[in-house]
Amino acid sequence: MKKLLWLDDIRNPFIYTWLYQYAPGFKGEVIWVKSYGEFIDWIQENGLPYMIAFDHDLGEDMSGFDCSKWLVDYCIDNNLDLPRWVVQSANPVGRDNINGLLNNFNKVRSSK
Numbered sequence: 001m002k003k004l005l006w007l008d009d010i011r012n013p014f015i016y017t018w019l020y021q022y023a024p025g026f027k028g029e030v031i032w033v034k035s036y037g038e039f040i041d042w043i044q045e046n047g048l049p050y051m052i053a054f055d056h057d058l059g060e061d062m063s064g065f066d067c068s069k070w071l072v073d074y075c076i077d078n079n080l081d082l083p084r085w086v087v088q089s090a091n092p093v094g095r096d097n098i099n100g101l102l103n104n105f106n107k108v109r110s111s112k
Contacts, residue, residue, distance in 0.1 A: 001028050001029055002026070002027065002028030002029070002049075002050035002051070003028055003029045003030075003031060003046075003049040003050055003051075004019075004023055004026055004028060004029070004030045004031070004049060004050065004051045004052070004053060005031050005033060005039070005042060005043070005049040005051070005052045005053070006018075006030055006031065006032045006033070006053045007033050007034075007039050007052065007053060007054050007055055007058075007064055007067060008032070008034065008053070008055035008058075008088065009034045009035065009055065009057075009058045009059045009060070010055075010059070011055065011088065012032065013030050013032055013053070014030070014032075018088065021088075022053055022086045022088045023051065023053060023086060026051065028050065031049070034058070035058055035060060035062070036058065036060065036062030036063075036066055036067055036070075037062075039067045039070075040067075040070060043071070043074065048074075048075075048080060048082075048083045049083055050083055050084065051083055051084040051085065051086070052071070052083055052084075052085045052086075053085070053086050053087075053088050054067065054068060054085060054086070054087045054088070054089065054098050055087075055088055055089045056087070056089035056091045056094025056095060056097070056098060057089065057090075057091050057094060063094065064087070064089060064094065064098055065094060065097050065098050065101070068098045068101050068102055069101065071102075072101060072102070072105045075105070075109075081106075081109065082102055082105060082106060082109075085098075085102055087099055
């Protein structure tokens with residue numbers, strides 16, 4: 001079964017239209033993690049999900065951008081492609097930083 005890892009400290013993916021808005025048509029299990037630590041723990045225990053939905057501002061010392069940097073390192077260390085992703089952050093700079101990092105990783109990986 002496909003899994004979507006929803007990283008957000010506030011937005012509950014099971015209410016309102018968050019999933020419809022950011023992962024339209026997704027069919028599978030949604031796992032909600034609210035912090036950098038929960039994000040890392042889930043991936044280390046379960047492997048990469050099919051898709052990740054990133055928030056940037058997590059209300060703690062670490063951000064969704066920190067999670068995306070950790071994810072890139074994890075993929076490099078394990079010779080893995082990134083899962084699909086979307087960024088649902090209301091922070092436009094944070095959203096651009098996450099997308100930029102992950103897109104650049106994909107460009108470098110596909111050129112090898």
